[in-house]
Amino acid sequence: MLDKNGIAKRIAQEVQDGFYVNLGIGIPTLVANYVRDDIELEFQSENGILGMGPFPREEEVDADLINAGKQTITALPGASFFDSSMSFGMIRGQHVDLTILGAMEVAQNGNIANWKIPGKMVKGMGGAMDLVGSAKNIIVAMMHTNKAGDSKLLKTCSLPLTGVECVTKIVTNLAVLDIVDKKFRLLERAPGISVEDIQKATEGELIIEGDIPEMSI
Amino acid sequence: MLDKNGIAKRIAQEVQDGFYVNLGIGIPTLVANYVRDDIELEFQSENGILGMGPFPREEEVDADLINAGKQTITALPGASFFDSSMSFGMIRGQHVDLTILGAMEVAQNGNIANWKIPGKMVKGMGGAMDLVGSAKNIIVAMMHTNKAGDSKLLKTCSLPLTGVECVTKIVTNLAVLDIVDKKFRLLERAPGISVEDIQKATEGELIIEGDIPEMSI
Amino acid sequence: MINKTVNNVTEALEGVQDGMTFMLGGFGLSGIPENSIQELVKRNVQNVTCISNNAGVDDFGLGLLLKKKQIKKMISSYVGENAEFERQMLSGELDVELIPQGTLAERCRAAQNGIPAFYTPAGYGTEVAEGKEVRDFNGKPHIMEKAFEADFAFIKAWKGDEAGNLIFKGTARNFNPVMCGAAKITVVEVEELVKPGELDPNFVHIPGIFVQRIFKGEKFEKRIEQRTTK
């Protein structure tokens, strides 16, 4: 079973040379720590920076330089700042190559819910609906089950949707899956996790074809 | 009767303090020469400058600094450059206070034609359709009649339209008119021009109320 | 040059009234119009609608207006940082319209640029699309979104000149440029107010035509929400 850093590590393998990548808040943010350093990539943060760098040293902290999680950051050489309209132009116009974000639920048709629990939690969708509405390549990073032990990979989402039929791939603490013919297809197992473990933790339909390799991270 | 500079001089009186003004090619360009210098104004040129200044001295000429008529210009202190999308945002968003442009024909309902003579002359509308489609305050600068002596102030335009029911005021070599209840209303006569002269040169319906003063320029 | 300067925040907010709709720049607490917000608190304008990506925190930014219950309705994309906000919303005291961040930005930009409506894929198939026209373009469903209408836009810029030309800094730019000229009156507070000619015309982010009033802010706290260091 993977921890959050393990999930981030596995997702980092999906990042290809020349990719512009948008990282959501939470586990996705950790992905930046594990990308091979021999590939060229740039991180976009939708509040208005391309070429986002690591967190600043104490003396570098600048209130006018934050990421979408409101954390202080730095800008790398070749970075640029822009307004919110242009930022979402990059996203809507499919100039960003890869979007990695968290989810409360994913359905087997690729629907995703991650912004609202009616009557309980209403933080808002932020940029998530724009991202999932346009991105060609969306990887969800999440735990396979919630705190109550219920599956987050469902036949249909029960929570208000963020986007429809948009998720490309899911990396959880148990498995890597993609979506084919409106079903989850199991691609890899987490170390020490059996196909049965994954089957048990997945409420949605699961395609299991041939031997499912253990992921190498 | 006014010459081109006279028309420009009269129109210059319409420019108010605090106005952003877009000047079309031809007579409108001359207006800049006659605006009182105790009022604050800025000229916008739709190819991408606000705060346009006079023509440059020979040694100041810069190929990267032109106006909408492709003439070399200068930029005044407080000027700014921007792209074509923002430039027409200023126009479409009604941030420009006054638009002065030429016309081949104006109709008594405020229609204007100034971009095409089918089968003969097709230069294109440039920014004129955007300007007349959005501007609140459009003054047409033109000769009252064409070279053949036919009126350019018509019941209906015969040429392909640039915009509908948009012209606010017309300043010609003979008169100042505005548009009321889909008719031309005569406001002022050019020096030495009689109401009858204007009536004769105007094909469209003309409202003549009371004494029509001679313009003071 | 058309001079847009006013002497102070009091003059800048002349005409602000109960029941109006305001746009406020900023993302989180970065690039928010601190001085104008404080003046709104001081004037105690009531029943206002605020278009702002976020709602501040409990004791800063728009949180200050929320605490005094001056806000009738919030139009935002993310309000997770503000507990009082969540309380007022869940209890029904506060009317809230949550919309996608990119749509929020584009609806401001549409207002600024005289585009009454446009189509976006964001929110298709979700609550956000309810009651909106859906139309396919290139085989993909999009929803129609309209330009915002607002009475005042409150903007924070880094530098500005007397003609109203603006320059923003870093990611404090965010929604500020797209809200300029998107409301009937645009009020800008700057850290530094300079003479015309001191800003390079090639690097002006927002030309003065989009600005009605500009003043030098008295004080900028620039609070940081998540101070994160190596």
Next chain:
Amino acid sequence: MINKTVNNVTEALEGVQDGMTFMLGGFGLSGIPENSIQELVKRNVQNVTCISNNAGVDDFGLGLLLKKKQIKKMISSYVGENAEFERQMLSGELDVELIPQGTLAERCRAAQNGIPAFYTPAGYGTEVAEGKEVRDFNGKPHIMEKAFEADFAFIKAWKGDEAGNLIFKGTARNFNPVMCGAAKITVVEVEELVKPGELDPNFVHIPGIFVQRIFKGEKFEKRIEQRTTK
């Protein structure tokens, strides 16, 4: 940092084919991609559609392609400077779509930003509105306009860095920024190509994400159409 540099104009135009649709920056002869245009002439690509505000003059800019009859269709707002253009158009050799300048700019910007369609008042009641949806917003009729689709965008910038970040100069900016990223492949020629970090990130006009290929132009003639002096 993602490196976008190519060695020269030949590499930059790899993949250009007969029958394609091109966007070309520039207003008049100011800010046109001179080097790319010359390469298009050299390659003798045929039957192309060009989206460009103007059509050059008889012996410069897009006029060079017109003279060689490489252009099947022009999409422009104003073509008055080019006699050969008018001749080909009136004789029916050349297909021409004339559209309002602001609509031209906004249709590029829409393509860049993933907005498939928008509404504008420009052209309502004219030939331009024929066959287009008309709809009232705020009591005023508007017409629906769609984003352009193009294969290549040819752009001229003043300075650029290896990451594809661009800075334009003066009114040579015009249509160049809004065409970046509005076609499948954006090719940029710059007067000066610098290392990443040399451009101030706060004053980049177009971030490199909108650019696929960048090169230093061999020569820029920068011809002036109307040299006007005091």
